[in-house]
Structure formats: C-alpha cells, structure tokens
Amino acid sequence: MQESMGLFTIATILREIMSQYVSNPQWVDLFMALINIGGIFTLISMAAIVLVYAERKISAYMQMRIGPNRVGLWGTLQSVADMIKLMSKEDIMPIGADKWMWVLAPVLLFIPSALVYAVFPFDQHAIFADLNIGIFYFLAVASQSTLPFLMAGWASNNKYSLLGGMRTVAQMLSYEVPIAFSILGVVMLVGSMRMSDIVAAQQDVWFICLQPVAFVVYIIAAIAETNRAPFDLVESESELIAGPFTEYSGMRWALFFLAEYANLLAASAIATTLFLGGWSGPWLPGWLWFLLKVGLMIFLFMWLRWTFPRLRVDQLMTFGWKILLPVALGNVLITGIGIYTYKFLG
C-alpha cells in the first residue's frame, strides 16, 4: 500500500508508459521534468486557492463566526469566485510609478517562492532536485524575496508603500539570521544539508523532540519571514493600508497573494521536513503524510495569526536581535556540546 501509492512508483509507471511511445530516453527525461514542474506549479496555485479558503474559515471559526458559506457547498467555491473577481478587475497603474520596476515586482516575487519547491521531499525519492546543499539552497533562494517587496514599495511612489517596503527589508533580513541558526541545529545533528538525508535521519525520532528550541525559534522566525501576523508590519492594514501592495490591483495583486501563500506553504513544508519527519509515517502513503503534516503546520501558523495582535516595529527588532538570535545561538552551542558528549560517551 505504502509503496504502491508512492509518488516515485507513479512516476516510474508514467515513465514506462511514455517510453513505449517516445524512443529517445532524453526526451522521456525532459517530459518527466516538465510534468514535475507542472505538478509543482499546480500545487502552488491550488495551495493559494485552498489556503485562502482555509484561512477565512479558520479565522471565522476562531472568532465564533461561520465564514464563507454561500458559494458552493460550505462556501468551498468562494476562492474561485474571488479569483474570477480579481481577474476581471481593472489594472490601475499609478501615474508616478516607476513603470518597469512596478510591473516586474510581483513577477519577481513569485519566482523565489516557486523556486524553493525544487528541494522539497514530497515523498520517498519524490524530490525535484535532491541537492547536497538542499536546505542552504532554500535559505539562499527564499531570502531573494526581500528585494521584490522593496521594489514594489519603491516603484509605487507612495509613502506608505515605501514604508512597508523598508519594513520588509528590515524584518526579513533580521529574521533570516535566527532562521538560519535554528536550521543549523538540525543540520548539525544530521551532518548533511541534503533534504533526503534529513528526512532519513528522522526515521526513529523526529527532530522536534531533539530540537524543541530550534523548532520554536523556526516557527517564530518563519512567521516573520512570511510576513504574517503578529509580524505583519509590512502590510499592516491599519497603519500602512497594505504596504507594498497598496497600489496594485487585480491580477498583479493576486500574484503577490499567490506568492504569500506559496511562502506560507514553503515555510510549513520546511518545518515538516526538518522537524516533523517529512514524509515518513506508517500505513498511509508518504505524500499523504507529508500533506497532513504540512496541513498541521499551516493550521498552527493560522492559529498564531488569529490569536496574537501585531507588534510594534521596535518590539519586532528587539525581539529578533536580542531574544531570538541569542536563543538560536545558545541552541547551536548546546547542540554542539550534546553531539560531542554523545560521541565521547559512545
């Protein structure tokens, strides 16, 4: 059951079927790569639709409301209706905008959010690129999403957007440091940055048990990295309208939204891979376990978002540099001592 339903088995079957019709094995490889990419893009766009619905439903339930329930069964088609509305909206460009930068920003923001999906192990052997620096690649590519925010903020020629853009840079750069150090604890335990190795190392015990501090630091920093409440200073509706997104409308704005939810999914997928044992689990196929754990992580992120109020900018910076970073560093130190003692004892 587990093996026969795995993504790798499906890919093998697909490859066999294709090789009957396509003689050149290189073409088969190319087609398989294209199918994989298509699968990842489908996942991202589906995730945005599903997550918007989930976010609205969860926020409603936490506020003792019912949430969307008119479009489709239990309002499940609400996001589809929203999407159609967004596509039919007028595309407005502000007069003073820096045209090229303004147009490029949403597209450029989407690229790193989609690129990181290359290294996620969805199932056993089901990983688009099993790089030997997988987690490092994730950190490096994910940090690229800082710039499009600033681009959007600057090019909009709007003081609130610029403030939001500047806040993004400050926030995302500050919280990248604790995120890297929290991941370092796991990497030290595994001794490898390859994603499949990290999952394989968690067959007996999940790293959330060995690295609880790193997990908490990662969760907090990941919320800041994805610009969600309580760290949503970037878009803070009540102060900055929507930060860098203020001047965008219709599909351009939707691209920002898509990237935002892609980032949320990516942060949850990384948390699953690093701390919750990735795709490993009994009875069910691996990808289902992966999706379940990712769903759990997303619920945690949404739970946090709808519980806590927004921080001030100075509180955010203080918390990042004076609390989170020392804690992450201390965790690295203690992990190092622990590994050394473990090796020393036997």
Add this chain to the structure above:
Amino acid sequence: MLGKGLLKGMRITFKRFLGKKVTVQYPEEKIPMSPRFRGGELELDMEKCIACGLCAMACPNKAIQLTSVMGENKKRRLASYIYHSGRCLYCNLCVEACPTKALNWDRNYENSRYFRRQLDVDCLLSSQQSGDAEGRF
C-alpha cells in the same frame, strides 16, 4: 512565566475554534424580538377594537387615521384604519391608550420600502388577511 499569556490566548482561540458559533444567518434565520420591542407595524385586533379613536388621539404625529360608522344597536364599528408608519415615532402611546388592548406591534424590523405610499398600512385589510399580515400589496 514569560509566554504563559501567549499560551493562554492560544487556548482561548482554540476553544472558540471548536465551540459554538454565534452567527445568525439573517435572511434565513431571524432573532425573535423582545416582548417590549417597538417597531414594525401596528397590528389591529378587529375583535377587540371598539372604534373609540383613543389611539388616534394619543398619537403626537397623527400617524393613525381612522373613521368609524355607527352600526346596529348603537355600536361603533371601524370603517377604515390607516397607519402612516412613515410618520410614526414608535412612542407606544397608541398601544398604551387602547382600552381593550386591541393594538399591538408586530415585532418586525424589516421596514424598508421602495415607495413612500407603501409606508401607509391599511390595518383593517391586514387584520382581515391575518395569514400574511401585509395590507399594502
């Protein structure tokens, strides 16, 4: 302990998440109004009404217009009873003035109309068709 409040908050939101929802799905569900709610339209009980005209006299805005005729064995009987709800200030004086408690509020709050004339309600008509209690259409 630091962070205890955060956990407490999270516990509360989780309880809310699982708990009962307070939303009333308005057009389908309606909350019954309290017994002393003043609003909507006047409901006239023809059986009890003695056509004394005290309600019309009590009204500070002259929102009630009624005419009566003398019937057999010298008893007054209502000929027409029009309630101009556009003029009404919902002071309840008419209901209080009624000696036989024939007047009541229908405890309705959906009063918006497209035309001004629809605000004038013929209470005689609506009390006759007590089924849907709408005298104006």
